[in-house]
Amino acid sequence: MFKKPFAVKKNTNQRNSDSRKLFNRLKEEIDAESNIDKKGQVAQVKLTNFDGNQMNVYTIDKVPQLFEFSESGNIYPTVFYMWNNPKAFPVLVCHYPVLSYLENGADLMLPGVIRSETFQLPTFRKGVPVAIAFHCTETGTVCGPSAIGCSLMSSDEMVACGFKGKGVQVLHVFRDELWSFGPKGFPPSYSVASWNTYGEETDESDEDEEEFEEKQDREESVGVPPKPTVNEIEEEIIPEEPMENLLTRCFLAGLKYRFTRNMLPMDVGQFYTQCVLACVPDGRKLDMKKTHFKKFATFLEEINDLGDEWIIKIVPSKQKKGADVVGDVNFSNKLFRDFEVSDECTVDKAPEDKSKFEAPVISEYFAITEPTLRLFPKFSKGDLMSAKEIREMVTSYVNENKLAAGKSVRLDPILCSITRIKSDTAPWADLMKAIHGRMTATWHIRWADGRELVRKISPPLVEFKIENRAGNKKVTLINGLAMFGIDIRTICHQIQTGVATSVTSQWEVAGVEGPQVLVQGNQIHFVVDLLIKSYGIDKKFMKGTELAVKKKK
Template identity: 80%
Template sequence: MFKKPFTVKKNTNQRNSDSRKLFNRLKEEVNGESNIDKKGQVAQVKLTTFEGTQMNVYTIDKVPMLFEFSENGNIYPTVYYMWNNQKTFPVLICHEPVFSYLENGADLMLPGVIRSSIFPFPTFRKGAPVAIAFYSSETETVSGPSAVGCSMMSSEEMVVCGFKGKGVQVLHVFRDQLWDFGPKGVPPSCSLEDWNKIGVESEESEEDEETDERKELDACQSTLPKEEEKQEVIQEEPMENLLTRCFLAGLKHRFTRNQLPMDVGQFYTQCVLSCVPDGRRLDMKKTHFKKFATFLQEINELESEWIIKITPSKEKKGADIVADVNFSNKLFRDFEVTDERIVDEAPAEKAKFDAPVIAEYFAITEPTLKLFPGCSKGDLLTVKQIKEFVTKYVNENKLAAGGSVRLDPIIFSVTKIQTDTTPWANLMKEIHSRMTATWHIRWPDGREIVRKVSPPRVEFKIENRAGNKKVTLLNGLAMFGIDIRTICHQIQTGVATSVTSQWEVPGVEGPQVLVQGNQIHFIADLLIKSYGIDKKFMKGTELAVKKKK
């Protein structure tokens, strides 16, 4: 299946809800609990095999762990998953030489499966995911599992047929292209005694834990004083009350008329959420309003006069803005602050972002070498150094003619200028064009890289998605040492919009950031002010929304 290279069509991070569904599907397949990092970043990789089969591979922190042919079919483990969960799927044991046949593309023949009291034969249905481990009689160790496949008959049918014929269609083996897609680890090996303990120890430990928990619970219940049993439960403040308090506090202490008109989403983020008391969390979905727009509509109906006026935005389709605020509203005037945060605490002193130092050079080429005595081909020179060499050459050969330079055979052979004289600016431009533009990038941690021909750039693109909605694509951040999670959070809170990142996008160097709407103005300002990136290293800023005069 993965013997030949495959093509990655898409690689996207999954939402938490999709990850939970995946882990629930896995839980139905495996025996016991999986040793898997459920808090890791889960990504779905859509790929096409060399034979043209389309399938999904699921990676956790960039390590391929599971794969499937359809979202309703079997979910298969990779060798990386099996090495951390050796008996969660049914495992067949074969002699070590069998692996070479499987690696060359053969399916598992049943006569090659070891059946003994040392290796009990597992039970499984027809078409179930099956792993294959290998036993070495010389060292008496078991390695793997190092292959994964689909059973071509049930365990009962294998016994009935006398273990003859094909038993498992092998899909994935150690050292194939799917293994190469991950960190390229080596199969673990263990003694027979340790192998047989796997699975048994976990069951015993689970039983012991359950027993200990019961004992602790009984002990706690028996020692609880009667006063604690009678203690009344303190009722938590309704989420609707918290929302109202934060709304009024934000309106009174964090909002001014100078900010009008203001996007409703921005108002909610900067004024309402900023007032949530320490130790509390405001969850709109736990209120009966469900949406902030519904809350604004209802709070205007509480008194005889309105408190906040909301109108549709003329610039942004589908968005609303705060058009006016009635500061004489009784609800607003009577509100008094209790534990709401009306002033932000002084932020902890953060380490300033150290932008990489980018130096621009030109590399000496064979045609230009004559103008730079003492230098070699490939040496890097700054614009100032080039000017000094050329000026020295012109003065020594008395070629200066006012603001122009007379061309001798050497300068002509380098620049190919057809006139007898040329201005200094034109001469330098032609010399630079005959050299190789080079950029030397040095990060604060000491790492260095040299790029030729094309400079490092943060590239902005605007694309239309479903419903004619515009999105901003941001490429090239990794070259400047910018942490993707940090800048995504800054953009998300700064413009109150959805921000996601995608890895391994075809034709893109490093991760790609996707932002809803045309947000080039904000992101460019953020890169210049917070990250110290010069605007000359940005491409596509002209695509930003034109500001009205």
């Protein structure tokens, strides 16, 4: 359903009444409360997929959570919703290799579903949303859920047919276009024991909460005043700081400690995210809607009136129509000079366990294709073989058919059709290169936490790019770090302290998988050394290293 790109026709924020209707509808669907931020901004995205079908996707704080084909039909969860609510909908557990078939557009065939006492079959009707998780036998973990679909038969019908045939029509799967529309990321992993016991404690707490609410209702009905909770007592003792004060403190802290003049001109939205929000104290949340400004642009207009002189100038962007940029900053402003830090976060903190990084194991294989099947009769199409295994099999074939001719090989009709070499003989190196070229290059990635990924055609790469910004200033763009399991916050802190320069990261960049890191100046030499020495990443998995500044002899 979302394997091919879709077109967004409309993206509008929902009113509170519409959001409540959506949450009530979801509660009726799953008959339980969801682990979902109901105070977040809910938006309805109307889109048309590649086949011309229209549907609605509901996002919360720009993260896709639910989707539907009509307002009267089923409401389906996304993988992002299921990662926070793994058992909100019925979940079928399958063998891990099944995921690759679903990613290629196949529906779920019932023989791939695990049926055992460990993974019991949930009860569900025909035509209802069903989630699919995957069990990796090598690591003993359950990953996901990573696919969403509609049941083509009930659970009783699946048992009656002996788990044969097509069981679930897959609508949405990990790494499809709907996943790319959100913050991306990887599915969580659980041990088998924690997967089977997941949600039991939550159910008990929900029952206690319902009993507490019923007790409150009974007390209110007989006129007993409700007892103040612990949070209410704390609120009476410690008054909460006005949101306007928190906004002003974070603005001045970001301007003083996170902003430099060489960043000019800087997009206003980028300034708000990277400078203001980054200074919010731990445990606090800055909500612009709870201020009387309502919009950050209004705050910027009024902040200049607080002192005798202006502090920040906002001008229209010359590159992007309708956007504003920070044009200039008055660092001599009295409000700026008199500001002193209290609990604002002026420097990003790196996680304590940054030295415990374990690089993923990346193994290179070749997948057997239709033309090469005749060379490997004991294998099937799509099976993975290493270069060593291929050479052993080809050597055995050459010896059995007496095709060896010194350092060359005589080509029989089978080898001629596979390699497409026109001569009668070929050197061993040319023969193996031709056979590899007729197979599909594949890379198997396994992370330290047990997650596995099979990637075809192109290997995982850390890609470096150099771009010129305003004033002919060079910046280094780094893509692909998330594929290697590298924590973005940690490596940004390491680069920032290592070369004493500004480092930022941003997620929603077109054509980039995962977050993109932006470093002021050409810092490729330092980052390459950091990846090799601290993270154990082989240089063959790096692209664009030739763009580094040439070292003087």
